[in-house]
Amino acid sequence: MNASFQLGRIWGIPIGLHWSLLVVFALLTSSLSARYSPEQYPDLSPGASLLLAVVTSVLFFVSILLHELGHTWVALRNNIPVEGITLFALGGVARIGEQAKTAGAEFRIAAGGPVVSLVLAAAFAVIWFLVRGVTFLAAPCLWLAGTNLALLLFNLLPGYPLDGGRLLRAAVWHFTGSERKGLRVAAIGGQLVAFGLMGLGAFWILSGDFVSGLWLIFVGWFLQNTAVAEQAGSTLQAQLSGTTVAQAMVMEIEPRVPSRLKLRQLVDDVALPSGQRYFLVIDGDEPRGLVTLRDLAKVPRERWDWASVGEVMVPWAQLQRVAPETELLTALRLMDDARIGQLPVVQNDRAIGLLTREEILHYLRLRAEVGLSGRP
Numbered sequence: 001m002n003a004s005f006q007l008g009r010i011w012g013i014p015i016g017l018h019w020s021l022l023v024v025f026a027l028l029t030s031s032l033s034a035r036y037s038p039e040q041y042p043d044l045s046p047g048a049s050l051l052l053a054v055v056t057s058v059l060f061f062v063s064i065l066l067h068e069l070g071h072t073w074v075a076l077r078n079n080i081p082v083e084g085i086t087l088f089a090l091g092g093v094a095r096i097g098e099q100a101k102t103a104g105a106e107f108r109i110a111a112g113g114p115v116v117s118l119v120l121a122a123a124f125a126v127i128w129f130l131v132r133g134v135t136f137l138a139a140p141c142l143w144l145a146g147t148n149l150a151l152l153l154f155n156l157l158p159g160y161p162l163d164g165g166r167l168l169r170a171a172v173w174h175f176t177g178s179e180r181k182g183l184r185v186a187a188i189g190g191q192l193v194a195f196g197l198m199g200l201g202a203f204w205i206l207s208g209d210f211v212s213g214l215w216l217i218f219v220g221w222f223l224q225n226t227a228v229a230e231q232a233g234s235t236l237q238a239q240l241s242g243t244t245v246a247q248a249m250v251m252e253i254e255p256r257v258p259s260r261l262k263l264r265q266l267v268d269d270v271a272l273p274s275g276q277r278y279f280l281v282i283d284g285d286e287p288r289g290l291v292t293l294r295d296l297a298k299v300p301r302e303r304w305d306w307a308s309v310g311e312v313m314v315p316w317a318q319l320q321r322v323a324p325e326t327e328l329l330t331a332l333r334l335m336d337d338a339r340i341g342q343l344p345v346v347q348n349d350r351a352i353g354l355l356t357r358e359e360i361l362h363y364l365r366l367r368a369e370v371g372l373s374g375r376p
C-alpha cells in the first residue's frame with residue numbers, strides 16, 4: 001500500500017495517506033453528522049453538528065495512527081527499522097523493514113498496537129464518564145471508546161496478517177522453537193479468519209444488510225490477499241537469510257564491452273549472439289559503467305551507427321554496487337528500491353562479478369531442487 005500524500009514524519013518515519021482514506025473519511029463524517037444532528041441534540045447548531053462529526057472522524061483516524069505508532073515504537077526499540085506508516089480505507093499499515101529475530105521481539109511488536117487501542121478505548125471511556133452530563137459530547141466519546149474496543153478485538157483475531165495472527169505466530173515459534181511452524185499456523189488462521197469474514201458478509205447480504213455485508217466480504221478478501229503476499233515474502237526471507245551476494249552472483253562477467261563500441265556493433269556482434277541483456281563496460285582494466293538493452297532502446301535506431309556505448313551507459317560513479325559479503329536480501333532490496341535488474345559486485349574497487357535477478361532466481365531454484373528449502 002503506497003501513500004498518495006505525505007503528512008510528515010514522526011521519529012523520522014514518513015506518515016502517509018492513501019487516497020482511499022478520503023472516501024471513507026467523507027462517508028464516516030456524513031454518517032456521524034446524521035447521528036449528532038441538531039434534531040437529536042437541540043443544543044447543537046448545524047455548523048457545530050458538522051464540526052463535531054469532523055472532529056470525531058479525525059480522532060478515529062488519529063486512533064488508528066496511534067495504534068500503528070504503538071507497533072512502530074516497539075519495533076524501533078528492538079532495532080528493527082520501520083519504513084513508513086500508511087493510513088488507508090481499511091485502517092493503517094506500519095511497514096516493518098525486517099522480520100523480528102526472536103519470537104519475543106515479534107510478540108512485543110505485534111502487541112504494541114493492540115495495547116495502544118486498549119489504552120485509547122479506556123481513555124475515551126474515562127472522558128465519556130467525565131462529560132456524561134453534556135449529551136452531545138458524551139455521545140462521540142462513547143462512540144470512540146466503542147470503536148477503539150472494536151478495533152482491538154478485530155485486530156486480535158488469530159490470523160495472519162492481523163496482530164492476533166502475529167501474536168499466534170510468535171507464540172507457536174516460542175513454544176516449538178520453529179519460526180516456520182509459527183508462520184504456517186498463523187497462515188492457516190489467516191485463511192480461516194478471511195473466509196469466516198467473507199462467509200459472515202454473505203450471510204449479512206442475504207439477511208438484507210447489503211452495505212455492511214459487502215464491506216465485510218471486501219475486508220476478508222483484502223486479508224486473504226495480504227496473507228498470501230506476506231507469506232511469500234516471509235518464505236523468501238527465510239530462504240535467503242544468511243546467504244551472501246557471493247553465493248548467487250556470476251563470476252565471469254562476459255561479454256564485457258569497451259566504451260567506444262558503437263551501438264550497432266553492440267547489438268549485432270555482442271547482444272544477439274550472447275542473448276544477454278546487460279553488459280559491463282570496461283576499458284582495459286578500468287570499469288566505466290553498465291549498459292542494458294533498455295538503455296539502448298531509448299536511442300533512435302538511426303543513431304545506432306554513430307552513438308557509442310559510452311554515451312548511453314550508466315557511468316560507474318552513478319551505479320549502485322554491492323560487496324561480495326553483502327547479504328543477498330539487502331542486495332535484493334537495493335534492486336527493488338532502485339528498480340534495477342542487476343548490480344555490479346565490487347571488491348577493492350575492482351568489478352569481480354555481477355548479481356542479477358535471473359541469477360538470484362536460478363540460485364533459489366537450485367537450492368529448492370537439492371532440498372535446501374522446504375515449503376513453510
Ligand SMILES: [Zn+2]
Binds near residue numbers: 068114
Ligand atoms: Zn496492529
